[in-house]
Amino acid sequence: MPAGPFHDVVGPDHVRCPEGEALDGTPVSFAVRPGNAEEVAGCLAEARERGFAVVPVGSGTKLAQANRIDAAAVVRLELSRLDRIESLDAREGVAVVQAGVRVDALASRAREQRLRTLIETPHPAATVGGTIAAAALAPEHSLDRRVAHEVLGLQTALANGTLARAGGRVVKNVTGFDLVRLYTGSLGTLGVLTEATLRLRPVPEARAVARRYFPSLEAALASARELLGAPVAPAGLAALPEETGAALVSLYEGVAAEIREAAPLAGEAADEAAWDAVGARMVAPAPGVRLRLAARPADTLEIARGVEADAGRSSLCVLLPVCGIVIANLSVKRAVPVLARAAREGWASVIESAPLEFRADVDVFGREPGALPLMRELKCRFDPGRVVSPGRFVGGI
Numbered sequence: 001m002p003a004g005p006f007h008d009v010v011g012p013d014h015v016r017c018p019e020g021e022a023l024d025g026t027p028v029s030f031a032v033r034p035g036n037a038e039e040v041a042g043c044l045a046e047a048r049e050r051g052f053a054v055v056p057v058g059s060g061t062k063l064a065q066a067n068r069i070d071a072a073a074v075v076r077l078e079l080s081r082l083d084r085i086e087s088l089d090a091r092e093g094v095a096v097v098q099a100g101v102r103v104d105a106l107a108s109r110a111r112e113q114r115l116r117t118l119i120e121t122p123h124p125a126a127t128v129g130g131t132i133a134a135a136a137l138a139p140e141h142s143l144d145r146r147v148a149h150e151v152l153g154l155q156t157a158l159a160n161g162t163l164a165r166a167g168g169r170v171v172k173n174v175t176g177f178d179l180v181r182l183y184t185g186s187l188g189t190l191g192v193l194t195e196a197t198l199r200l201r202p203v204p205e206a207r208a209v210a211r212r213y214f215p216s217l218e219a220a221l222a223s224a225r226e227l228l229g230a231p232v233a234p235a236g237l238a239a240l241p242e243e244t245g246a247a248l249v250s251l252y253e254g255v256a257a258e259i260r261e262a263a264p265l266a267g268e269a270a271d272e273a274a275w276d277a278v279g280a281r282m283v284a285p286a287p288g289v290r291l292r293l294a295a296r297p298a299d300t301l302e303i304a305r306g307v308e309a310d311a312g313r314s315s316l317c318v319l320l321p322v323c324g325i326v327i328a329n330l331s332v333k334r335a336v337p338v339l340a341r342a343a344r345e346g347w348a349s350v351i352e353s354a355p356l357e358f359r360a361d362v363d364v365f366g367r368e369p370g371a372l373p374l375m376r377e378l379k380c381r382f383d384p385g386r387v388v389s390p391g392r393f394v395g396g397i
Contacts, residue, residue, distance in 0.1 A: 005050060006032045006075075009042040014081075023055055025356040026069040028076050035081045037098075037155055037163055037194035044192065045161025047075055048387045055389050056192040058100060058127030061283075062134040064353040066187055067364050070391025079129060082194060085109055093200040094152065099129025099193045106198075115200040118150050122279030129193040135185030137292070139278045140236040140251065142322045148184040153197035156183060156190070159383040167197065182378070189393040190382040206256035209275045211249050212267025213242075217319075220246040221301050223266075224321040232262035238278040239319040241304070246319075251275050282318050282327055289335040289354040290317075290327065295347045297324040303347060310337040332358050343367050365394040 006015045014033040021028045029052065034040045047054045053071035057063065057078050082100035089095070090113035097106055103119060103126050110116050119128070121136040130136075132154070135147050153167030166179035183190060214220040220239045227234055227250060236251035250266035252259045263269065293303050300319055303326045307315055311334035317327045330338060332355065339362065342349040349366035351359065369375070372395045379386075379397045391397070 005030060005052075006043055006046055009046055010034050010039050023057070023074050023076050024063050024066070024069060026071060027073045029073045031076045031078060033078045033081050037082070037157060040077070040079070040082070040192050040194050041157040041161050041163050043075075043077060044157055044159055044387060048159055048161065048385050051385075052387070053390050054192075054387055055392070056129070056133075056188045058130030058133075059102070059123070059125040060130075061121075061123040061126050062130055062136065062187075064359075065134060065350065065364065066389075066392040067396055068356070068360055068391060069389070070386070070396060077192065079127065079192075079194075082129075086195070088113065088200070090115060090200075093202075095198045095200055096195065097128050097198065098195055099127060101128045102126065103128055103131055110200050111203065113200075114203050116203050117198055117200055118145060119147050119198065122283045128196050128198070132184050132196055133186065133188045133193055137282070137325070139238055139275065139282065139318075139320065141320060141325070142236075145235075148181050150199045151180050151184055151196055152199055154180050154183055154193055155195035157192045157194050159191065159385060159387040163194070164191070187389060187393050189379060189389045189397055191388060204253040206252075206254065206259045207272065208252045208259050208263040209249065209270045209272055210252070210263050210266035210268060211247055211270040211274050213245060213247050215245045217241055217246045217304060217316075218301060220248045221319070221321055223248055227266055228322065230262060230265065232258045234262075234266060236275070236278075237320070237322050239300075239321060240278070240281065241313065241316040241319070243313065249274055249278055278318060286329040286353055288329065288331040289358060290329055290352040291335060291338060292325060292327050292350045292352055293338075293342055293347050294323070294325045294349075295345075297321055299347075300324050300326060302345075306341050306345065307338055310334060310341055327352075339366070363395065368395050 016031040018028050018031050032043055034043055052075045054075045054077050057076055079100040082098035084098045086096040106117055119131050121131050121138050155165050224237050234250040235253040238249045240247045252263045300321045307328045311330050315328045315330050317329050319326050351364040
């Protein structure tokens with residue numbers, strides 16, 4: 001029997017022709033499971049030669065946060081076999097991991113050395129590669145704390161079947177164009193991430209969570225501003241709107257003596273499950289549209305009021321006043337005016353999940369950025385044949 005597509009690259013045991021399966025609404029022609037970076041590159045080379053479109057998949061937690069695939073059918077490149085932690089250097093605070101490693105597995109290994117990774121996300125099954133590719137959002141997200149800051153280096157399989165490296169193993173190692181930042185958040189449209197070198201941080205001496213209820217959302221956000229201006233500011237803040245008021249949950253990390261003094265100012269002591277619940281609320285399945293809106297931190301209340309005016313109080317899910325992000329769960333009908341308001345006001349918007357038929361008529365990433373022509377040119381340079389995740393990124397790139 002002649003070998004089928006990808007058999008010579010990964011072996012026939014790791015290639016399926018799934019009948020009736022779809023990836024985000026697009027029929028899956030082949031499901032392929034490469035075992036290492038070289039096999040990932042080989043799969044892309046074969047896909048390019050045969051004219052196949054490829055979408056890399058880790059655990060699939062962020063598949064809906066993208067535009068529809070611009071292809072009649074797709075090869076699902078499953079990275080679950082790339083699951084090795086290659087090294088963890090506690091003295092240097094650096095880990096080298098394959099893209100299919102689960103973030104919680106890396107976090108567990110790091111804790112054994114009294115270290116932690118700050119790429120942790122609320123998705124329990126998230127992989128390192130998927131988290132970087134999506135620049136996933138955590139409740140602690142801020143200008144100073146985001147996925148891109150924790151990635152020191154990347155290995156990427158390019159659409160032409162070659163492997164490329166960017167960055168390295170130390171914090172300051174790159175001059176010129178920063179390809180690591182370019183790949184982070186690109187949703188696999190420039191290549192397939194196969195390995196990451198990540199910064200590890202010391203576990204803080206102490207952590208504390210506080211919670212306080214306020215009779216109004218305005219009062220909760222006013223308190224948040226005061227806490228952020230205090231000598232010891234919280235590492236994370238989340239306002240959780242309720243029917244009439246709002247709860248403000250604060251996370252403190254750092255020196256034990258300072259936290260013992262600062263945390264009581266934020267409210268009553270709560271266990272860490274209260275902070276974990278914020279992340280769970282951010283990623284809980286939404287029956288309609290889960291929408292993320294963002295502007296300046298000072299605009300958090302304005303965004304919330306706009307969502308409430310268009311879709312009702314109950315649509316507000318989580319507010320992150322540190323970074324001006326509002327997450328809302330909307331019906332399909334109510335999402336339309338909220339998106340229109342975001343475009344008028346100049347708020348950034350990302351549809352994190354929505355029915356396929358709704359995403360077919362909108363750009364998941366909101367209004368087109370001014371840099372879209374440059375982004376299209378980069379896609380053309382990296383992937384002229386539109387092999388990798390065609391159509392999935394901003395503007396249908």
